Amino acid sequence: MASITVNGEKRTIEGDPGTPLLWYLRDVAGLTGTKFGCGAGVCGACTIHLDGVAVRSCMTTVEMADGKSVTTIEGLSADGEHAVQKAWRQVSVPQCGFCQAGQIMQAASLLAQNSAPSDEDIVESMSGNLCRCGCYQRIHEAVKLAAGGV
Incomplete structure (x- = not known):
């Protein structure tokens, strides 16, 4: 148990x-x-x-x-208003959307540990999350936006 x-x-x-x-x-x-x-x-x-x-x-x-x-x-957020979720909507990240929950959770964990990640930090942290639609540029942009870097 x-x-x-x-x-x-x-x-x-x-x-x-x-x-x-x-x-x-x-x-x-x-x-x-x-x-x-x-x-x-x-x-x-x-x-x-x-x-x-x-x-x-x-x-x-x-x-x-x-x-x-x-x-x-x-x-992650009862009302979908976590900074990463808001940035995802603002940038219109998803295409098919299947991987997006995992992407968002990975990004939220990164930002909880590093509130001002560099581009290299974002690439390294997010590299284990695959997106078959290839939305990587929008994912990267949304992570930077959520961190206040865009």
């Missing part, structure tokens, strides 16, 4: 502690904003925050999250 806090709500999880956190979030908690992409931790579609740091929920087990705080895209 594991105890985690998801988007501010304490939860007890019973079952296999080796279950990827992604499946608990989507199938049990009903938080479907976190997407399944590759299942190998390389695409970033499943990015969440674990104690404030971006992680891939497909590679993070329930056991690894025990006693920790999890934030999903649904918990």
Whole structure:
């Protein structure tokens, strides 16, 4: 049994502690904003925050999250007004939108750790999140905007 806090709500999880956190979030908690992409931790579609740091929920087990705080895209901002979400809308980042929750969560984690990232910091932090539509320039612009750099 594991105890985690998801988007501010304490939860007890019973079952296999080796279950990827992604499946608990989507199938049990009903938080479907976190997407399944590759299942190998390389695409970033499943990015969440674990104690404030971006992680891939497909590679993070329930056991690894025990006693920790999890934030999903649904918990980033109750009204969608987080600085990154606002910048995403202002720049019109998404094309298909599938990867965007993971992109936003990665960007929010970067800005929480570094409020004034350089272009190199943004590229390095965001490089593990893939966008099949190739919206990288708009993603970069939105991260800079959210940081107050545009």
